[in-house]
Amino acid sequence: xxxxxxxxxxxxxxxxxxxxxxxxxxxxxxxxxxxxxxxxxxxxxxxxxxxxxxxxxxxxxxxxxxxxxxxxxxxxxxxxxxxxxxxxxxxxxxxxxxxxxxxxxxxxxxxxxxxxxxxxxxxxxxxxxxxxxxxxxxxxxxxxxxxxxxxxxxxxxxxxxxxxxxxxxxxxxxxxxxxxxxxxxxxxxxxxxxxxxxxxxxxxxxxxxxxxxxxxxxxxxxxxxxxxxxxxxxxxxxxxxxxxxxxxxxxxxxxxxxxxxxxxxxxxxxxxxxxxxxxxxxxxxxxxxxxxxxxxxxxxxxxxxxxxxxxxxxxxxxxxxxxxxxxxxxxxxxx
Amino acid sequence: xxxxxxxxxxxxxxxxxxxxxxxxxxxxxxxxxxxxxxxxxxxxxxxxxxxxxxxxxxxxxxxxxxxxxxxxxxxxxxxxxxxxxxxxxxxxxxxxxxxxxxxxxxxxxxxxxxxxxxxxxxxxxxxxxxxxxxxxxxxxxxxxxxxxxxxxxxxxxxxxxxxxxxxxxxxxxxxxxxxxxxxxxxxxxxxxxxxxxxxxxxxxxxxxxxxxxxxxxxxxxxxxxxxxxxxxxxxxxxxxxxxxxxxxxxxxxxxxxxxxxxxxxxxxxxxxxxxxxxxxxxxxxxxxxxxxxxxxxxxxxxxxxxxxxxxxxxxxxxxxxxxxxxxxxxxxxxxxxxxxxxxxxxxxxxxxxxxxxxxxxxxxxxxxxxxxxxxxxxxxxxxxxxxxxxxxxxxxxxxxxxxxxxxxxxxxxxxxxxxxxxxxxxxxxxxxxxxxxxxxxxxxxxxxxxxxxxxxxxxxxxxxxxxxxxxxxxxxxxxxxxxxxxxxxxxxxxxxxxxxxxxxxxxxxxxxxxxxxxxxxxxxxxxxxxxxxxxxxxxxxxxxxxxxxxxxxxxxxxxxxxxxxxxxxxxxxxxxxxxxxxxxxxxxxxxxxxxxxxxxxxxxxxxxxxxxxxxxxxxxxxxxxxxxxxxxxxxxxxxxxxxxxxxxxxxx
Numbered sequence: 001x002x003x004x005x006x007x008x009x010x011x012x013x014x015x016x017x018x019x020x021x022x023x024x025x026x027x028x029x030x031x032x033x034x035x036x037x038x039x040x041x042x043x044x045x046x047x048x049x050x051x052x053x054x055x056x057x058x059x060x061x062x063x064x065x066x067x068x069x070x071x072x073x074x075x076x077x078x079x080x081x082x083x084x085x086x087x088x089x090x091x092x093x094x095x096x097x098x099x100x101x102x103x104x105x106x107x108x109x110x111x112x113x114x115x116x117x118x119x120x121x122x123x124x125x126x127x128x129x130x131x132x133x134x135x136x137x138x139x140x141x142x143x144x145x146x147x148x149x150x151x152x153x154x155x156x157x158x159x160x161x162x163x164x165x166x167x168x169x170x171x172x173x174x175x176x177x178x179x180x181x182x183x184x185x186x187x188x189x190x191x192x193x194x195x196x197x198x199x200x201x202x203x204x205x206x207x208x209x210x211x212x213x214x215x216x217x218x219x220x221x222x223x224x225x226x227x228x229x230x231x232x233x234x235x236x237x238x239x240x241x242x243x244x245x246x247x248x249x250x251x252x253x254x255x256x257x258x259x260x261x262x263x264x265x266x267x268x269x270x271x272x273x274x275x276x277x278x279x280x281x282x283x284x285x286x287x288x289x290x291x292x293x294x295x296x297x298x299x300x301x302x303x304x305x306x307x308x309x310x311x312x313x314x315x316x317x318x319x320x321x322x323x324x325x326x327x328x329x330x331x332x333x334x335x
Numbered sequence: 336x337x338x339x340x341x342x343x344x345x346x347x348x349x350x351x352x353x354x355x356x357x358x359x360x361x362x363x364x365x366x367x368x369x370x371x372x373x374x375x376x377x378x379x380x381x382x383x384x385x386x387x388x389x390x391x392x393x394x395x396x397x398x399x400x401x402x403x404x405x406x407x408x409x410x411x412x413x414x415x416x417x418x419x420x421x422x423x424x425x426x427x428x429x430x431x432x433x434x435x436x437x438x439x440x441x442x443x444x445x446x447x448x449x450x451x452x453x454x455x456x457x458x459x460x461x462x463x464x465x466x467x468x469x470x471x472x473x474x475x476x477x478x479x480x481x482x483x484x485x486x487x488x489x490x491x492x493x494x495x496x497x498x499x500x501x502x503x504x505x506x507x508x509x510x511x512x513x514x515x516x517x518x519x520x521x522x523x524x525x526x527x528x529x530x531x532x533x534x535x536x537x538x539x540x541x542x543x544x545x546x547x548x549x550x551x552x553x554x555x556x557x558x559x560x561x562x563x564x565x566x567x568x569x570x571x572x573x574x575x576x577x578x579x580x581x582x583x584x585x586x587x588x589x590x591x592x593x594x595x596x597x598x599x600x601x602x603x604x605x606x607x608x609x610x611x612x613x614x615x616x617x618x619x620x621x622x623x624x625x626x627x628x629x630x631x632x633x634x635x636x637x638x639x640x641x642x643x644x645x646x647x648x649x650x651x652x653x654x655x656x657x658x659x660x661x662x663x664x665x666x667x668x669x670x671x672x673x674x675x676x677x678x679x680x681x682x683x684x685x686x687x688x689x690x691x692x693x694x695x696x697x698x699x700x701x702x703x704x705x706x707x708x709x710x711x712x713x714x715x716x717x718x719x720x721x722x723x724x725x726x727x728x729x730x731x732x733x734x735x736x737x738x739x740x741x742x743x744x745x746x747x748x749x750x751x752x753x754x755x756x757x758x759x760x761x762x763x764x765x766x767x768x769x770x771x772x773x774x775x776x777x778x779x780x781x782x783x784x785x786x787x788x789x790x791x792x793x794x795x796x797x798x799x800x801x802x803x804x805x806x807x808x809x810x811x812x813x814x815x816x817x818x819x820x821x822x823x824x825x826x827x828x829x830x831x832x833x834x835x836x837x838x839x840x841x842x843x844x845x846x847x848x849x850x851x852x853x854x855x856x857x858x859x860x861x862x863x864x865x866x867x868x869x870x871x872x873x874x875x876x877x878x879x880x881x882x883x884x885x886x887x888x889x890x891x892x893x894x895x896x897x898x899x900x901x902x903x904x905x906x907x908x909x910x911x912x913x914x915x916x917x918x919x920x921x922x923x924x925x926x927x928x929x930x931x932x933x934x935x936x937x938x939x940x941x942x943x944x945x946x947x948x949x950x951x952x953x954x955x956x957x958x959x960x961x962x963x964x965x966x967x968x969x970x971x972x973x974x975x976x977x978x979x980x981x982x983x984x985x986x987x
Contacts, residue, residue: 079655083651
């Protein structure tokens, strides 16, 4: 019988060195908490990260891990999972790492549907390099590198993931710990690439940037928790909803509109059009969705297919024989 | 299927010539035409046929970077040179004995290499006003009186003769005209006494699904042969006897193919599946094409989204315990630099191949050069030395690939292979090795434990290699990364003394490889007037040039380096045993810089960057200059050593 592991068994002997009060602590805690439930032994679990504050994560896990180079974690993970499909692989990344320097790899990992899980710590700022704006910083944001305000239009990681035909796309919040744990667990259970964007507070360089979603008091009015098959209802008094009118979503008051007229969330719909509309709901005009936007099963994974082709080739042509290979075709003898 | 019947009156089945046959020791022929004319195919067929006839062969394909460069222009000329001989040869030949040209552009761009009295065969149907204009020639170059006086010229109406030969097959004129390279092939085969068998088999395999096209190509091939046999213009043909090679079974081998096969062999010898992560780039892509055919050998090819993803996925595979290989050319290696540095500090075994081309930047994608040596030595941030091996010929790529993986696994570090476009696309006879007698490559992974004591991922063995502990092994969980790590534990460490120690250790690990590789061998005496030191694809030209200098009575020897980093232990001693050291390279003097820096021995460069290999004659001329001048050292040689081209290389 397998030994029953506890959260503490997943902690490495290294001191955690994030700033006190950083949202990363909560994500680390939730990860350690859900891993025992997944039933995967520690030695079969691998965390691969890029560069940034979040990317120190693997050092704190008593599993196999690699702290790689900036933006490239998805590529190391692809090479590892393609050759070692028996491992559970997690990619730990941030908004700069995944969307700026590593944007290319992020897209290609999702479209290949490699069976691994991405946790994207989104704090909308560069923390490790001390406070420059990131690709998810808001327009006009004043940072060390944008004293007159950012003129970049921000990227939305969920929109990108949906556009890349990602099969599992979700969002959660560092401070919403139960929701975070549940979402990470669902990501781990999904076969294919899972993306979980986590709103993570950088209390040093961008404190409160997502307070509207992180703070419990504000959250109910600004966030809608998606549940498959359920109508989109939100608000501190659960008195507001989201409905689809023509080709756009709108917020309605449940005093005026029947629950039956609200949009029913369908995470399993292969066509991502409505999921994309959800991803585009932005504070303060709309409540921002958290939970699983999309979870489509049955799409072949890259790691399955690359290994299936090897097996198929062996069946078709026989297991490779070097001497036969060398001697095939035109050869001649010298006596 | 069988080859369709052809008109029986075209040529007798036994294909023996009734004309005079002259036996020669070797022939160098170049086939040149428009890039759509099928010259590469013609060249490959002539090579295979000659190799099967027992000749030693060496080839040099030369083609434009554009897939279809503007038709009829000089830029669009595609050439294939092959030398086949009854003695051992090391180059595709300097000057041409025969040149086949399909249009004026091909003629004017290649004629300078044809020796006086050489055979010039021209497809006169490709010589008209329109083509003169495209080739930017004012009048018909065939009509120049100097041509008739200098060469043995044969004007053949290939297009028309081909149309006649294939008239019965009901092909469209466009498809019919495409058969003309087979007509040219038939004529060349007649001229050099080659058998049609290999090419007939090729046509059957290639066009079997289109019987009319297959039949037309066979008819064109036979018509070309018959034209040589029946036309009075061709009075004699040439015969090249089989060469005396080391006994064994041979096949023709191209460099990129040999690299691919060597990698598969290394994978089998080490009982490791092969993961090949790469991004398409000239001239390395053929390794990908080749490897992707052999999935039944446990090969997984990954065509990544970019060069960086290719190297990083390879590192990921290596971390998991797989044989990881990535390859590119200079521009891609530049992109991989950070990843290679990570592989180096993680201390994981893998292979990085650079098939060099002309640089800098995009440079000359289809032309050869050796200008990435210093990039591979030093092109990473920080102190990041890597072992570097360089094959010397197409066939040698096989052995180098196996050796690279042996070193990578013994030392737990990425190993670089520096090939080049000349080797990659060139070919030579390759003696098929006996796989059973090849030495296995032993790879150990530490076993799991249920004892809860901390695992030391950076403990070291006698080679300074760390254990290759792979995910899935209980009790050995550890984290690796690009940050400096503490000796032994591998934990992140900013300790100054530790960083010094780890930097020194990583360098010493590479340096110690010199203890296990063979001493540098020398062709010729181990002391003398001039030592020619070369590396990579210039081997054949340098070897042949030195041999001829020796035959002329000069005290010249040749040392060709296959191990570039570290170099064999005796290299310094060897350099000091000669009055003059000459280093020919297709760059501005990169190996020369390394030799001077490492051994404090002055070296004189013979350098050229023209996208072309050295000719033997230009090397002999440059070497002889130094034989004469080797006592005392003189001003000219010093000027050359400072990077100025020698007179010859400037002129060629």
